[in-house]
Amino acid sequence: MTTDFTATRALFDLPEGMIYLDGNSLGPLPRTAAARVGRTVTEEWGKMLITGWNRAGWMDQPARIGDRIARLIGAPAGSVVMGDTLSIKVYQALASALELNPGRRVVLSDIGNFPSDLYIAEGLLRTLGEAYTLRTVAPEDVAAAIDDTVAVLLLTEVDYRTGRRHDMAALTALAHEAGALTVWDLAHSAGAVPLDLVGAGADFAVGCTYKYLNSGPGGPAFIYVSEALADRARPALSGWLGHEAPFAFDPRYRPGRGIERMRVGTPPILQLAALEAALDVWDIADIHDIRAKSIELSEAFIAAVEAACPTLTLASPRDPIQRGSQVSFRHPEGYAIMQALIARGVIGDFRAPDILRFGLTPLYIGLPEVLRAAEILAEIMAGDLWDRPEYKARARVT
């Protein structure tokens, strides 16, 4: 292992006394992000004003940062661009994929997919017309459901609730054999597990950056299109910055070269500044080391929790190869248990109806904290410390 985890941890600012196991939802603040954002605000926006688009390189930021993301997901330079939210990127990718497979009308997904992906598909298919159908099956039935009616296979690689991983290479191969294209959502994968989009033959991929890539609340999403399709994909969200010559102000849309056409509107420069700072950790972190350490942490956490908390049921696959970088347990009182944990400084999150989620993120979390979190959970369970009205009263949770 070449990654020095003490060094990666030193790059993050974590509150004293908190054990943060929610980096799968919102990554913590990288130490350099505040200064980097501050510089963008005062030195770039403040002093360059409009000229910042060229002089500070704002206009190229979505492609430049896209290249840095590409290296983390097994994609070549020039195949990834930043912008918008993940839901918008799902819409873009799915719309383009459907248009590239014009003879078919079925989008296949699974019921464990993140709801927004399914909602977005639903909205797009309604716009496309009655002939289109969204078919969802159980995650384990996806392979068998790929047939020659499927236009696009739309899957999230790592399940947001259970952490179960799909086999991207195998399912993509099955899809291609059946004449379908693939759209992979990497929200819970990018920065968490090694990915090889080119090796897997993925057609489209999308993801967010505020989870394992630590870009901060509302950081921009990314989209990848394979080299084979990048110049053929026709954007449905044909915004001016995806135009071949945005500043020619042509009345007609002509898609830009390759991935550039997946840009839409003005990029969020302050959020991109935070993301840029957050990506620096990957200069000293190797994603394979992160994965190995994440498995070590998750195996230790599962063993400790199962030994001490018999009423919690593992919701994640037992085989670590089948999991992303999170571990989930089920309990009917999961909501109250999570509130009790948070009150003790252990931050995970709850997903309806009964899932306790814990993100295990070696960039800034080590074995002692993971074992301490398991101990605190054990104390809460042993003493029924969750059974208090203030923990049971539901606030809106994220």
Place this chain on the structure above:
Amino acid sequence: MTTDFTATRALFDLPEGMIYLDGNSLGPLPRTAAARVGRTVTEEWGKMLITGWNRAGWMDQPARIGDRIARLIGAPAGSVVMGDTLSIKVYQALASALELNPGRRVVLSDIGNFPSDLYIAEGLLRTLGEAYTLRTVAPEDVAAAIDDTVAVLLLTEVDYRTGRRHDMAALTALAHEAGALTVWDLAHSAGAVPLDLVGAGADFAVGCTYKYLNSGPGGPAFIYVSEALADRARPALSGWLGHEAPFAFDPRYRPGRGIERMRVGTPPILQLAALEAALDVWDIADIHDIRAKSIELSEAFIAAVEAACPTLTLASPRDPIQRGSQVSFRHPEGYAIMQALIARGVIGDFRAPDILRFGLTPLYIGLPEVLRAAEILAEIMAGDLWDRPEYKARARVT
């Protein structure tokens, strides 16, 4: 006039020696924005982490700030929500408007509309199918082109090149008489001119915040839906934060109440922090005063330029009531002239093929600067100072 322009100007940080006449493209840095963004980064993201969504109020920010924008555009509280880019908001509004007028297939716009609006319409109509048509006419022919085939009238109120204003109330009334709905793009209107969306009967409106609302590069857009339509509009971009209960993680989409359904994905919290700071100026600025002062500035600028620069042709309407808060001139060497101006510290911008644009923004620009800018322009024109290779060499301009 109740607005103290010395006080509003004191709220902005403008570089020494620069005359900034490009606030119609990117507003300058509000003095409190750096601290506000810094606090969001270090105190909210850094210390609250995931709990910031509730504790720092991030989740409600798009609606809370939407209410502040609403006051500036003649819309009631609860009718505006923030998010995404303007192009995405145009797509949302147009898709919903078309679905609300199902018997018709024509979108009517004008050739002066911002190209991205036309591109987005083109992409949406392709997605909807061959039956749909985008019809564009000259701006002055719009009224005559509204007939009973038109489903949606899609217009930008203030032309980005010439500053010409459409009559929102009159055209909306004509559209309604003909059975059409309206989508108004307020990119160059919000914060520049008084608006009365309710009084005009506008159905949908969208806009950006980084121009006259000074939210910084890539600040989020807004969308307005009239009270009559807000609960009937079906989002095409049906993302999870527009769901009735996003954290129920239902597999099926159920649109949220009213304008909330126009939310899509995770809001850009750092950009919203900058916007929030930028909106504080409206606590001491009255939009009617801004308008009156803007007309004073633009009349003075036109008079001074026309007196001294006979080869520059006014591209904006001569009647100030017909203009937004910018003044444009045409010249075949417009690009080089603008570069020469920028080299002298007068920042305007150029729009192909021959437009010199000057934003006149009373929040932070006064008569002395406007007259000084006209003087410098006169010197450049009188001495042909623009006629130098370095000014004629085209870089990418924004």
